[in-house]
Every structure is written in structure tokens, then in C-alpha cells.
Amino acid sequence: MAVNITNSSDPTGLTEAFADREYTTERGIIADLAFEGPKAAVDAKFLELIGLGYSPVRQTSIGGDLWRVVAQNVPTDSDGDPAPVEPDDLIQTIWTCPGNMLEKDIWDLPRVKAALDQIKAYYSADPDKGTQAVGFLRKVVDMWVAGETSVTYINVDGVETTAENISAATIRTSLLAVGLDSTHAGYIVSLMESMAKGTTKFPVSQWVARRVMTGPLTSSLRGVRTYVNRMVTSDYLIDVEGMPDNLLDGIVAGYWLKQTPSVDREGNMLKVTNEWWWAEDYDRFTLLAPIDAP
Numbered sequence: 001m002a003v004n005i006t007n008s009s010d011p012t013g014l015t016e017a018f019a020d021r022e023y024t025t026e027r028g029i030i031a032d033l034a035f036e037g038p039k040a041a042v043d044a045k046f047l048e049l050i051g052l053g054y055s056p057v058r059q060t061s062i063g064g065d066l067w068r069v070v071a072q073n074v075p076t077d078s079d080g081d082p083a084p085v086e087p088d089d090l091i092q093t094i095w096t097c098p099g100n101m102l103e104k105d106i107w108d109l110p111r112v113k114a115a116l117d118q119i120k121a122y123y124s125a126d127p128d129k130g131t132q133a134v135g136f137l138r139k140v141v142d143m144w145v146a147g148e149t150s151v152t153y154i155n156v157d158g159v160e161t162t163a164e165n166i167s168a169a170t171i172r173t174s175l176l177a178v179g180l181d182s183t184h185a186g187y188i189v190s191l192m193e194s195m196a197k198g199t200t201k202f203p204v205s206q207w208v209a210r211r212v213m214t215g216p217l218t219s220s221l222r223g224v225r226t227y228v229n230r231m232v233t234s235d236y237l238i239d240v241e242g243m244p245d246n247l248l249d250g251i252v253a254g255y256w257l258k259q260t261p262s263v264d265r266e267g268n269m270l271k272v273t274n275e276w277w278w279a280e281d282y283d284r285f286t287l288l289a290p291i292d293a294p
Contacts, residue, residue, distance in 0.1 A: 122179030
């Protein structure tokens with residue numbers, strides 16, 4: 001029976017009533033499935049419509065023994081025939097990109113990291129020495145910022161060494177000796193000056209991909225713990241999670257850290273919010289390899 005078209009009656013005295021139809025991008029064509037007739041017949045139709053899974057269903061008196069029962073917002077095909085609806089069909093998804101502000105350690109400044117990479121490149125034949133040299137530099141800088149003028153440490157050759165008369169100039173000279181060019185050695189000196197003023201962090205504005213899904217309690221919608229606190233690639237976010245590729249002016253390259261999902265119940269509906277926080281790069285030891293699209 002078509003919705004709101006036939007205006008036909010059945011043996012119980014029910015008559016299908018006219019009502020408006022409308023179209024939404026979220027649900028397609030929807031209409032009210034409405035019947036009028038004696039109370040006993042409307043009572044039975046009320047329970048029948050509930051049993052068929054329609055929601056919401058409303059029953060009202062229209063005078064005397066005449067009653068009306070309406071299954072509201074029923075999805076239909078183009079001919080007005082009710083389309084089968086499963087709970088999952090009613091899940092609505094909204095993507096947004098609100099943005100986020102983080103603070104990072106000053107040593108994570110891209111130009112500082114580029115300077116440290118030059119040190120590692122100088123010791124490319126022995127990567128352990130490169131890692132040690134970066135550690136020594138950080139120790140010397142920290143000591144200088146703390147007002148120390150000398151520091152004793154084990155150098156890359158395993159020899160106990162004491163650096164005397166530490167200054168920005170001597171540190172710069174040492175950096176030039178281990179492969180840094182003048183520009184990147186200057187970055188380390190500028191870093192020291194900022195740290196001496198008390199600057200230890202810097203703000204970073206980053207993207208956040210937020211997906212809010214709302215659906216009936218009877219649907220399969222759930223807060224999914226898979227890959228929480230793991231990095232995923234942009235391709236994974238688009239191909240697997242369904243992030244629209246036109247949400248931003250081009251989905252940026254990089255990685256997205258999945259946050260713990262937020263789950264709320266609103267009446268007979270479930271609301272699940274997921275967020276992924278973007279990063280240009282990250283440490284693989286702490287968060288493992290990224291999850292990529294299959």
C-alpha cells in the first residue's frame with residue numbers, strides 16, 4: 001500500500017489518510033503513514049505499526065469514535081511505497097573539523113629538529129654516536145641555561161670529558177665542528193637564548209577530524225575502542241572511517257591520533273563522537289607504526 005496516496009479503506013473500517021511528503025538529503029523521501037477509523041481498529045493498527053519497527057508512532061482522537069494513527073517520517077520509494085527500514089538505516093553521520101591547540105617542547109621546533117638531524121648525519125657511520133651527541137648537546141644547553149659554566153660527561157668515544165667555560169660562542173663552535181652549517185648552529189644559539197628567558201614550549205594549531213554518529217539504541221552503533229591511542233594515516237581516515245575528502249582544502253598529509261570515543265544516550269538514541277588529532281609526524285617508539293588503509 002502506498003503512503004498517503006490511495007485513500008482506500010479496509011474491512012476493519014480504517015482509511016489511509018493523506019499527509020505531506022518531503023525529501024531530505026539525510027533520509028531521502030519520507031512521509032507520514034496515516035490511518036483513520038474506529039478506535040478499536042486504530043488501537044490494533046497502532047500496535048501493528050510499532051511491531052513493524054516504525055518510530056515515532058502517534059495515535060490521536062479526531063472526534064467521536066474516530067481516531068487517527070500516524071507513523072511519522074517513514075522512508076518511501078519514489079512511488080510512495082514504504083521502504084524497508086533497518087535500525088542501521090537511521091544512523092546519521094556528521095563530520096566537522098574544529099581544530100585544536102597544543103603545546104610542544106621547544107626542542108620539537110622544526111628548525112631545531114633539522115639542526116639535530118645534521119648532527120646525526122655527521123655521525124651516519126655510527127648512529128649510536130649521533131644519538132649520544134644529541135644527548136650531550138641537550139645536557140650542555142640545559143646546564144648553560146641553569147647558569148653552569150662547566151659540565152662533565154662521557155663523550156661519544158666513551159671518554160670522560162669536562163667542558164669548561166661554557167658559553168653560547170663555544171657551543172656554536174662545537175656545533176660547527178660536528179657538521180652543522182652556520183644557519184642551523186645559529187638556531188641552537190637562538191634556542192638557548194629563548195630557554196634562558198624561560199620559554200620551554202611553543203603553541204601549535206592543529207586539525208581535528210570529528211565524527212558524530214547518532215542512531216537508535218537497537219542499531220549496531222557503538223563506541224569502538226579499536227586503534228584508540230594509535231596513529232592512522234590520512235588515507236585510512238578517508239577510505240576506512242569515511243572522512244569526506246572535501247572537508248578541508250585537501251586532506252593534509254600526516255598522521256591522526258585516535259582519541260577515546262565519547263558515548264551519550266539521548267532518549268532512545270545513541271550518540272557516538274570520535275575525534276582524530278593530526279600531527280605532521282611522531283615518534284614510532286611511543287605510538288608504534290601508523291595504521292594505513294588496506
